[in-house]
Amino acid sequence: MAGIKEVAEEAGVSAATVSRALRGFHHVNAATRAKILAAAEKLDYPIAPIQNKSALGRTNSIGVVAPYISRWYFAQVINGAEQALREAGFDLLLYNFSQMKGRERLFQHQLLKGRVDALIVISLPPTEEEFDSMLNLGIPVSLVGMHHKRCSSVAIDDVASSRTATQHLVNQGHKKIGLMSGRPDNPFNFSVPQDRRKGFMQALAENGLEWVPSREVHGDFTMHTASRAMDDLLARPNRPTAIFCESDEMAFGAMQAARRHGLKVPDDISIIGFDGHEMAEYSDLTTMEQPVQLMGEMAAWSIMERIRKPSAEPHSLVLPTTLVVRNSTRRLSPNEA
Amino acid sequence: MAGIKEVAEEAGVSAATVSRALRGFHHVNAATRAKILAAAEKLDYPIAPIQNKSALGRTNSIGVVAPYISRWYFAQVINGAEQALREAGFDLLLYNFSQMKGRERLFQHQLLKGRVDALIVISLPPTEEEFDSMLNLGIPVSLVGMHHKRCSSVAIDDVASSRTATQHLVNQGHKKIGLMSGRPDNPFNFSVPQDRRKGFMQALAENGLEWVPSREVHGDFTMHTASRAMDDLLARPNRPTAIFCESDEMAFGAMQAARRHGLKVPDDISIIGFDGHEMAEYSDLTTMEQPVQLMGEMAAWSIMERIRKPSAEPHSLVLPTTLVVRNSTRRLSPNEA
DNA sequence: CGTACTTTTGCAGTCGCTTGCAGAATTATT
DNA sequence: AATAATTCTGCAAGCGACTGCAAAAGTACG
Structure with missing residues (x-):
């Protein structure tokens, strides 16, 4: 209910000042800021305010695309990514594509345009054409579980x-x-x-x-x-x-x-x-x-880095795997082989 | 890059008309619409346009809150919900709370305010206080895997x-x-x-x-x-x-x-x-x-229904469970008991 | 106390899209 | 053909925040 205006009024300042105070930018008098914080508190207005897409030009959320979100591997990667993103203040938009029909719409960026600041694609190799579409969105794209020269990626060998x-x-x-x-x-x-x-x-x-x-x-x-x-x-x-x-x-x-x-x-x-x-x-x-979870995290960090400086070169990261020997395999005696 | 304006110009109409044409509301001449669609196509402008939070007052996305998104049960429910939401044109924002620290911020709606049109909470019983906060957001809330008299829910017995x-x-x-x-x-x-x-x-x-x-x-x-x-x-x-x-x-x-x-x-x-x-x-x-997946779907449908008419009474749905007998249990002979 | 800086603040414009309203264009009616 | 009824369409005013600019207020200094 309460918007920036109400807070402004309550604090006896202009909306502009509230915006500045809550974002910590620019110069705002300490006393004024205190008043504003109090007002925000009182009116239950989020200190970290609702970002406004139109004004800001960005959504502060990142899309994660996966073919099967409920499979173990994907759920783990997503989990890792979510953690890193949340920590950095980004929201995570989930796009599931177990149905092929969605794919088309997705990559023709009907779905993504303007809704996310970046995209993490898990194990879903886009065609060159789809790649063009994605990159045309003008947002950073990061791949998990595969590589492509045209964008950053995190994968194993x-x-x-x-x-x-x-x-x-x-x-x-x-x-x-x-x-x-x-x-x-x-x-x-x-x-x-x-x-x-x-x-x-x-x-x-x-x-x-x-x-x-x-x-x-x-x-x-x-x-x-x-x-x-x-x-x-x-x-x-x-x-x-x-x-x-x-x-x-x-x-x-x-x-x-x-x-x-x-x-x-x-x-x-x-x-x-x-x-x-x-x-x-x-x-x-x-x-x-x-390292499933880690892959998600790395992808998230890497893409947030690229949001910060879009000029940066894409880079691909290869994480190590570990052979874990248990008892589903055994040594064959020479005469068994 | 291309916004509604560019499309309007390309099609030789006003932005308003484009908006109307693409949304299908109101009356728009078939020929005009065709022109607009062509222009949109040409400029690669999403037919389902970028909704604008400030103008619309809603975000067209729904938050899903779960304590462990990578556990099987949660991943399944989320999957179900995602499908239903996507189908209906909603985005799904994922909030994971394996860390307790996040909980506070979440329920004090610092995180949610204005970012979602509704909230699906999975297996995470809010306290009465947190409930107040959530309902204060003024958005429908739906629970999965638990009940509460103050909001809709989908669960089993x-x-x-x-x-x-x-x-x-x-x-x-x-x-x-x-x-x-x-x-x-x-x-x-x-x-x-x-x-x-x-x-x-x-x-x-x-x-x-x-x-x-x-x-x-x-x-x-x-x-x-x-x-x-x-x-x-x-x-x-x-x-x-x-x-x-x-x-x-x-x-x-x-x-x-x-x-x-x-x-x-x-x-x-x-x-x-x-x-x-x-x-x-x-x-x-x-x-x-x-019926895990179904629970997610039902929660999604139910909450979308409540978005449509906010006045509707909350209702709780109890889905049936099935005993699946396999071979991890066996009948004891009388003298073994 | 006046002048020159700095810091703080508000005004107003902007973002991209929606929408009420009214005028324009088209079609129907007499 | 004139008038009425409809259907389209554009204008302009929002939505809720952000931000450039310049005025206002506060400080420093001579």
Whole structure:
């Protein structure tokens, strides 16, 4: 109810002075400021006042775009970003795009124009065209979980990390290694599946292991599809002794399917995941852990920095991953391999 | 860059007409509208234009407040709400309050004033005082996961659902039933722990079962603390044959601890959870499923309805829960009980 | 006490869009 | 064709803050 005017009147000054006093800029007499603060207090007017988009030209809020906000990974990143943003006084506008139909509207900036001061895009590789649109908005854009030369980003090295994960299996004596990867035709065109697959292949190649295509199945990064895919894989002849899953959730699905088929993990089959999902510990899943929450925070800081000085060059940040060895993988004795 | 003015000029009409045309109100000649649309298109001006808070008096965005946005339950509710809001053209502002310090500022509406048209509060029971503040904002407030006479809400019947869950254990012949509940001194003062505990106690009483206090341990709704708490419980004499966990995540922790202690679920101990967590299926956990996503959607619709007609009475909605029986609970033979 | 600075403050214009009102253009009626 | 009824459209006044400019008030100094 109470606006800047009411406060001004209450304090016996002009609205302009109230605006200045509350923002701390310019010169305002200490006594006057005190009066104004008292008045604001009395009228329950926020000390950090309602910013006004039209006057300010900015909204003080930052958009976060993600394809599935309720999946663990995204929720974590968002959480990290939220914390950093809130701390710095920004609001966070959430844009979810599990439905493809939204994407178009989003990237054609119908939705974003003028509503946010910057954009954090999580794991959703825009096409070059969409990129043009986004950059045309004239606001900084920051990517999480992927890179692009035209804007800042925070990510891990998916290729190297996958290679390390796969190498772990090799080190444990596995030679017949299966791959649970993302669907090559995923609608969002995520880059993660390709990258992790690439790292996997590299590790195989480096160790002189032959790649057998029938050892690969696809899922969409959910437990459910992974579980089905695993059924499929296990039904095939010449079963692998270990499986690299491109995400922990898929690894969970794989483990479940394995159990359903009467296989023990890791006795009968080793499974390694990727992400460092909260439940990995519970499931005793060996996994490649990525600093999810931190990625959100870094993206937030980085983009706020760019809001401050828009001229700054975009820069990409690569955060380290950690192999966490648990008991879903085991060493194969030479005669088992 | 392009504003309504530019579009107006391009189309050879006044800004006012553009505004009207793009909003679809009032009468605008079809031909004129076409010209305007063409101009907008050409200049890349959003068809759904940037609403202007000062002129409109509203922001077209709705705040969602939750204590832990990255926990499964909250992420699901938020997801549901986001979908409904987006569909209706609202933006969603996310407020996370894992840190208590934020709470104060939030409810003293320093943060919210003028930034949102309505507020959805998830599982965070405000004190009466905070309630006053919120309602003073003059915007509709809707609660998820709890009720309050002074505003609309969407929730399940925690008491009845817990009673049903517990009854399930009783029906399976369990007499020594343990309880994994939320900490009574939880900082947010959640109502859920009390309610679920109450339902549990009711079931016991109705079946003439004695309540043994040493069969209760507390967690904070995370797997981790639950796991520790379970260690504690299992170390005590006269171990229960079944345990009701107030959340699935706690149930996961309990299952993990049980396994660690060499106990098989459900052979040695039955465990039932609450929530219908995505991973419950994977863990074969019997649980009381609540329609999480739906709750978010309903809250969103309900609050948008109240934005439309602010005079409407607040109403509370109770959604049904479903007992999903899996294999973490088993029937006890009479001589085991 | 008058002059020259500084600091403080208010006026009025602005931001980008909405909207009441009334005049203009179009269509209908007689 | 003149008048009335409708439908469009533009003008201008907001909305609620921010801010450049200049006047007002306060200080310093001679």
